[in-house]
Amino acid sequence: MDLGLTGKSVIVMAGSKGLGKATALEFAREGAKVVIGSRNTAELEATVSEIKEETGNSDISYQACDVTQPGDIQKLVAYAAETNGGVDVLINNAGGPPAGGFDQFTDEDWQKAYELNLLSYIRAIREVLPHMREGGSGHILNFASSSIKQTLDNLLLSNTFRAGIVGLAKSLSQEFSKDNILINTLGPGRIATDRVAELDQMRADKLGKSYEELRSTTEKGIPMGRYGRPDEFAKQAVFLCSGANTYVTGQTLLVDGGLVKAL
Numbered sequence: 080m081d082l083g084l085t086g087k088s089v090i091v092m093a094g095s096k097g098l099g100k101a102t103a104l105e106f107a108r109e110g111a112k113v114v115i116g117s118r119n120t121a122e123l124e125a126t127v128s129e130i131k132e133e134t135g136n137s138d139i140s141y142q143a144c145d146v147t148q149p150g151d152i153q154k155l156v157a158y159a160a161e162t163n164g165g166v167d168v169l170i171n172n173a174g175g176p177p178a179g180g181f182d183q184f185t186d187e188d189w190q191k192a193y194e195l196n197l198l199s200y201i202r203a204i205r206e207v208l209p210h211m212r213e214g215g216s217g218h219i220l221n222f223a224s225s226s227i228k229q230t231l232d233n234l235l236l237s238n239t240f241r242a243g244i245v246g247l248a249k250s251l252s253q254e255f256s257k258d259n260i261l262i263n264t265l266g267p268g269r270i271a272t273d274r275v276a277e278l279d280q281m282r283a284d285k286l287g288k289s290y291e292e293l294r295s296t297t298e299k300g301i302p303m304g305r306y307g308r309p310d311e312f313a314k315q316a317v318f319l320c321s322g323a324n325t326y327v328t329g330q331t332l333l334v335d336g337g338l339v340k341a342l
Contacts, residue, residue: 083322252329268335
């Protein structure tokens with residue numbers, strides 16, 4: 080199937096590693112022009128070089144961007160629009176907030192999580208919207224978590240603001256449909272990334288188990304019996320933002336191997 084992404088201008092926030100990097104790689108495979116953002120310039124340079132080498136796509140570039148800084152988001156979007164002739168796709172992504180329960184967090188913790196995991200998405204959408212309207216169409220995909228369907232223990236900040244992402248996308252899907260701009264939310268389950276490994280290690284330490292023991296136990300609770308691969312998640316992201324998707328908007332989808340039992 081031709082996904083119709085050749086030459087399309089794509090922005091991937093937090094794209095230097097993890098799910099963002101995997102998604103940028105898959106868009107590059109499809110011939111898109113990709114700009115990735117992240118705070119770490121060295122990681123950005125390494126990721127861009129790796130993607131170019133692996134895909135043969137030379138239209139991959141980066142712009143340093145801290146998603147909690149509105150000026151950085153503005154610069155990234157302006158760079159992508161100027162370099163690649165507009166913006167067709169926005170992948171909203173950000174690192175996860177700290178783990179913990181209610182009694183552990185101050186007002187400052189809540190504010191930081193809000194700015195990282197919800198306000199950054201709002202700001203990025205605001206910046207790309209004029210370019211998508213000018214181009215006559217667009218796709219926006221918000222990365223969230225399986226907690227959008229079933230809350231996760233000890234991840235209160237994530238549970239709270241990921242749910243806000245869903246409400247945002249559902250509301251904006253109503254507003255943006257007249258502009259032919261589709262917006263959806265994609266939630267990973269247990270995907271084998273550094274972030275998930277870090278959380279698993281924290282749980283293992285708390286329970287007095289080894290990392291390997293905890294992971295084995297967790298995998299037994301996944302119907303497919305294993306953690307997902309980043310590329311398996313990324314392929315779903317690319318499909319939802321491609322020319323093959325012309326009618327799905329305001330929806331949430333989990334890539335979780337059947338882990339979440341909620342409807």
